[in-house]
Amino acid sequence: DVKVTQSSRYLVKRTGEKVFLECVQDMDHENMFWYRQDPGLGLRLIYFSYDVKMKEKGDIPEGYSVSREKKERFSLILESASTNQTSMYLCASSLRGVPYGYTFGSGTRLTVV
Amino acid sequence: GIQVEQSPPDLILQEGANSTLRCNFSDSVNNLQWFHQNPWGQLINLFYIPSGTKQNGRLSATTVATERYSLLYISSSQTTDSGVYFCAVERYAGNNRKLIWGLGTSLAVNP
Numbered sequence: 001d002v003k004v005t006q007s008s009r010y011l012v013k014r015t016g017e018k019v020f021l022e023c024v025q026d027m028d029h030e031n032m033f034w035y036r037q038d039p040g041l042g043l044r045l046i047y048f049s050y051d052v053k054m055k056e057k058g059d060i061p062e063g064y065s066v067s068r069e070k071k072e073r074f075s076l077i078l079e080s081a082s083t084n085q086t087s088m089y090l091c092a093s094s095l096r097g098v099p100y101g102y103t104f105g106s107g108t109r110l111t112v113v
Numbered sequence: 114g115i116q117v118e119q120s121p122p123d124l125i126l127q128e129g130a131n132s133t134l135r136c137n138f139s140d141s142v143n144n145l146q147w148f149h150q151n152p153w154g155q156l157i158n159l160f161y162i163p164s165g166t167k168q169n170g171r172l173s174a175t176t177v178a179t180e181r182y183s184l185l186y187i188s189s190s191q192t193t194d195s196g197v198y199f200c201a202v203e204r205y206a207g208n209n210r211k212l213i214w215g216l217g218t219s220l221a222v223n224p
Contacts, residue, residue: 099143103158106154
C-alpha cells in the first residue's frame with residue numbers, strides 16, 4: 001500500500017527549540033509539500049519541492065525551512081519554535097505532470113509550550 | 114490570486130439524508146479536486162474533476178467550469194461520511210504545482 005509517512009503523530013516542544021518534522025514517501029513522487037492546518041484557516045502551504053534539492057516558498061514560509069536531500073524524504077525545520085507555530089502539520093506528495101493523485105500523511109500535531 | 118469559497122461551513126445530517134456541498138472559485142482553473150478529511154485528520158482525495166460529472170458509489174461531483182463552481186453530492190449519508198470536505202483548485206505554472214484550498218465544509222452525520 002503506497003503511503004506518505006510522517007515521523008511523529010504528536011510532538012511537544014519548548015519555545016526556542018529547533019524542531020524537525022520528517023516526511024517519507026514510497027511512491028517515487030517528484031513533488032512534495034508541507035502544509036499547516038489551523039481551525040478557521042484551512043490548509044496553508046508552507047513550502048514545496050518538485051525535485052531533489054529544489055524548494056519553493058509557499059504562502060507562509062516565515063519561520064520555517066525545508067530540506068530535500070533524497071527524493072523520498074522532505075523535512076520541515078522550525079529554526080526556533082514559537083507558540084504561534086502550534087498547529088497540525090500535513091505532508092503530501094504527488095507525481096509530476098499528473099494533476100491528481102495527491103497523497104497525504106496522517107499529520108503531526110505539534111504543540112510549542 | 115484565486116479565491117475558493119465553500120458552503121455551507123457546517124452541516125449536520127441524520128443518517129440516510131442527502132446533501133450538496135458547494136465550491137465557488139474566482140477564476141478559471143486547470144484542476145479541481147475534492148478531498149475528505151476524517152475525524153482523525155487523514156486527508157483522502159475523492160475526485161479530480163476540472164469539468165463534468167463523476168460518480169463514485171454514494172458520492173458524485175459536478176463541475177461547471179464556465180460558471181466557476183463545483184458541487185459534491187452525498188446520498189444516503191452514513192456516520193463514516195463525517196469529517197471535513199475540502200475543495201482545492203490549481204492553475205498550472207510550469208513545474209510548480211500549488212493547490213489553492215477552500216476552508217472546507219464540516220459535516221457531522223448522526224446515527
